[in-house]
Amino acid sequence: MSTIRRARPAARRSSVRGRLLTTVLVLPAAAWYAILLISPLVIVTIFSFGVRAKNGGYAPAFVFDNYARAIQKSEPFVLSLEMAVAGTIGCLLVALPLAYFIATRVRRRKGLLVLLLVIPFWTSFLIRTYAWLLILGPDLGLAGRLQALTGADKVQILGTPIAVMIGLIYGYLPLMIFPLYVTLERMDRTLIEASKDLGAGRWATFRQITLPVALPGFVTGSILVFIPMMGEYVIPQILGYGRTYLMGNALVTDFLEARNWPQGSARAVFLIIVMIVTIAGYVWFVNRGRSTRDVSVL
Amino acid sequence: MAERDLDQALQRMGGARMSRRGFLYLAGLSSAAAALAACAGSSASPSTAASVAPSAAAPSVGGGASVAPSLSAAPTAAPSYEIEKQLYMYNWAEYISPKNIDEFKKRYGVTKFQYDVYDNNDALLAKLQAGGGGYDIASPTAEYVPGMVEQGFVQKLDKSRIPTLANIDPTFQKQWWDPNDEYLIPKDYGTTGILYRSTLLPSIPASWKDFYDLVKGPASGKTVFVDSMGDVFVFPLKMLGFSANSVDKGELDQARTILLEIAPHLLALDSNTYGTKMAKGEASLSLGWTGVLEQQMSKVADKGYVVPSDGTIYWLDTWVLLKDAPNPNAAYAWLNFIQEPAIQAEESDYNLYATPNAKARPLVDAKILNNQAIFPTEAELKNLEGSKDTSGNSQRTDIYEEFKQNIGKG
Numbered sequence: 001m002s003t004i005r006r007a008r009p010a011a012r013r014s015s016v017r018g019r020l021l022t023t024v025l026v027l028p029a030a031a032w033y034a035i036l037l038i039s040p041l042v043i044v045t046i047f048s049f050g051v052r053a054k055n056g057g058y059a060p061a062f063v064f065d066n067y068a069r070a071i072q073k074s075e076p077f078v079l080s081l082e083m084a085v086a087g088t089i090g091c092l093l094v095a096l097p098l099a100y101f102i103a104t105r106v107r108r109r110k111g112l113l114v115l116l117l118v119i120p121f122w123t124s125f126l127i128r129t130y131a132w133l134l135i136l137g138p139d140l141g142l143a144g145r146l147q148a149l150t151g152a153d154k155v156q157i158l159g160t161p162i163a164v165m166i167g168l169i170y171g172y173l174p175l176m177i178f179p180l181y182v183t184l185e186r187m188d189r190t191l192i193e194a195s196k197d198l199g200a201g202r203w204a205t206f207r208q209i210t211l212p213v214a215l216p217g218f219v220t221g222s223i224l225v226f227i228p229m230m231g232e233y234v235i236p237q238i239l240g241y242g243r244t245y246l247m248g249n250a251l252v253t254d255f256l257e258a259r260n261w262p263q264g265s266a267r268a269v270f271l272i273i274v275m276i277v278t279i280a281g282y283v284w285f286v287n288r289g290r291s292t293r294d295v296s297v298l
Numbered sequence: 299m300a301e302r303d304l305d306q307a308l309q310r311m312g313g314a315r316m317s318r319r320g321f322l323y324l325a326g327l328s329s330a331a332a333a334l335a336a337c338a339g340s341s342a343s344p345s346t347a348a349s350v351a352p353s354a355a356a357p358s359v360g361g362g363a364s365v366a367p368s369l370s371a372a373p374t375a376a377p378s379y380e381i382e383k384q385l386y387m388y389n390w391a392e393y394i395s396p397k398n399i400d401e402f403k404k405r406y407g408v409t410k411f412q413y414d415v416y417d418n419n420d421a422l423l424a425k426l427q428a429g430g431g432g433y434d435i436a437s438p439t440a441e442y443v444p445g446m447v448e449q450g451f452v453q454k455l456d457k458s459r460i461p462t463l464a465n466i467d468p469t470f471q472k473q474w475w476d477p478n479d480e481y482l483i484p485k486d487y488g489t490t491g492i493l494y495r496s497t498l499l500p501s502i503p504a505s506w507k508d509f510y511d512l513v514k515g516p517a518s519g520k521t522v523f524v525d526s527m528g529d530v531f532v533f534p535l536k537m538l539g540f541s542a543n544s545v546d547k548g549e550l551d552q553a554r555t556i557l558l559e560i561a562p563h564l565l566a567l568d569s570n571t572y573g574t575k576m577a578k579g580e581a582s583l584s585l586g587w588t589g590v591l592e593q594q595m596s597k598v599a600d601k602g603y604v605v606p607s608d609g610t611i612y613w614l615d616t617w618v619l620l621k622d623a624p625n626p627n628a629a630y631a632w633l634n635f636i637q638e639p640a641i642q643a644e645e646s647d648y649n650l651y652a653t654p655n656a657k658a659r660p661l662v663d664a665k666i667l668n669n670q671a672i673f674p675t676e677a678e679l680k681n682l683e684g685s686k687d688t689s690g691n692s693q694r695t696d697i698y699e700e701f702k703q704n705i706g707k708g
Contacts, residue, residue: 076703
């Protein structure tokens with residue numbers, strides 16, 4: 001008895017201390033989210049019901065006009081959606097073989113290859129995007145080479161949706177490779193051996209073993225890639241020559257040209273809502289019938 | 299905001315002068331700055347408060363007239379004000395001739411001339427909203443001044459103390475930003491116009507009408523517009539003979555027709571690297587600003603710039619006297635001094651911007667004066683219109699967005 005009696009306050013003390021410690025450790029992250037994620041969202045939502053102030057900006061009001069216009073002017077949104085879906089698929093097509101190769105075929109120097117994937121991040125995204133101006137350009141770039149090869153009068157790549165697509169896939173590819181690589185790397189190789197032992201061909205093994213194993217990585221990767229693609233601004237502006245008018249460009253027009261913050265906010269909120277619904281639906285769709293298996297989102 | 303960072307990065311690379319104009323369309327951000335400043339409270343107290351205590355009389359420089367060599371054709375004031383020994387100026391980088399600063403210090407016995415710099419109007423505004431930092435004088439772009447007046451950051455000028463104001467060209471007076479010329483003094487200006495490469499075009503455009511024909515013809519697919527709503531509208535509206543600042547529904551409808559007709563012929567909408575596109579020959583024609591001519595296009599021999607004969611808009615940087623200026627007398631002395639013709643001509647020689655000072659104009663170095671990209675001719679000057687903030691007009695925004703969606707489509 002006495003031991004139990006003595007133990008209890010001690011346990012309570014330690015649990016109080018534990019909770020305190022938890023609070024202290026969680027606080028910075030919580031504050032970070034509250035200040036840098038929640039409050040901007042709240043502000044944008046409040047702005048979205050306002051009106052444009054006389055000299056631009058935001059003036060308090062409660063109107064729905066901004067949303068009506070956001071929905072009515074949905075072309076940039078639809079175009080963004082098309083580009084982001086195509087870009088995500090493009091990323092997958094490039095990333096899957098590469099991730100598979102590094103995860104399963106490389107023995108030595110695996111770390112080096114992974115490092116090579118990270119190295120581009122050491123350079124500013126903007127500068128890398130500018131580099132594509134040269135790579136695709138008319139002088140020494142792809143367009144020039146194609147022109148010389150085919151003898152065509154003029155090959156124009158920059159300024160077209162193709163250039164934007166190349167930029168999108170290039171820019172976000174690592175975000176697709178890493179989750180795929182991680183899942184494939186952890187894959188139990190004996191499953192493949194078992195599959196082969198049981199008489200499955202290469203394609204059947206790939207389809208029935210590798211793909212399902214890679215699926216969580218693909219779901220994570222596609223979300224990581226799709227979301228920023230929806231709001232992309234720099235790539236269509238620089239590689240697209242401002243000719244592919246995406247959601248990000250529309251937001252810039254609202255905020256910086258029209259200086260109509262409520263209008264821009266409404267468009268942003270509309271985008272956020274549609275994205276949440278889309279991604280929730282997507283995760284649900286992928287997870288259905290797989291309730292026992294975890295699909296990691298991050 | 300990436301584009302903004304890019305702008306600034308490019309400016310740093312190309313010197314502060316490259317796209318002064320690019321900053322203008324940020325005017326609207328001021329309200330956010332206001333909100334932030336309100337949150338921050340008036341934390342920044344005038345940093346120079348202590349040093350502003352009435353100084354002992356500056357040695358025998360009661361007025362400019364007695365000491366000044368008579369550089370000015372205009373009557374020089376002989377104010378009986380005691381000129382403080384210091385002047386605190388907040389301005390754009392490399393925007394004032396050091397020679398003039400030395401001359402001013404010598405002539406008025408000012409020993410401390412503080413020249414601090416900002417790199418966009420919003421930085422200036424934020425400083426003012428945070429208490430002003432104890433500056434006497436600043437140089438906002440004209441569009442910003444009404445807001446500054448509204449918020450009480452700027453003093454009404456005592457024009458009797460600035461007789462050299464008579465030297466200012468009337469083109470730049472009584473504009474919407476200061477209808478009675480009470481608060482600002484024009485400092486430097488520049489235009490929106492046509493950039494071209496003569497060897498890549500069959501003819502050189504002289505007007506927006508010529509520009510229109512070229513874009514639809516030989517320069518189709520080789521024309522770039524800067525991505526700035528106010529500047530893009532100048533072209534169709536001026537070509538049609540309307541005000542560049544028009545918000546008339548019928549006039550804008552006509553402008554829309556032209557813009558949508560032109561859109562498929564454009565190579566790009568690009569405010570950052572249109573000079574590079576021109577330099578590489580990817581583009582032969584642009585609607586833009588003059589900054590890139592000396593920067594991205596510095597090595598291009600056949601470049602040219604035209605102020606369209608059917609008119610265009612200009613931007614204007616100004617002098618304002620700040621509220622609670624700690625050294626008002628030195629400030630007035632400066633404002634008067636800087637508009638003396640010879641002094642003002644030296645300004646243009648140094649900073650390579652056009653001066654709105656009509657008397658100074660003939661004294662400017664001929665090389666600079668005859669550079670069309672810097673100085674519009676006297677005739678062109680008559681067709682200039684001050685750029686007005688029309689971004690609140692939703693018809694304009696709708697048209698601009700439609701235009702953007704149609705660029706290169708066809």
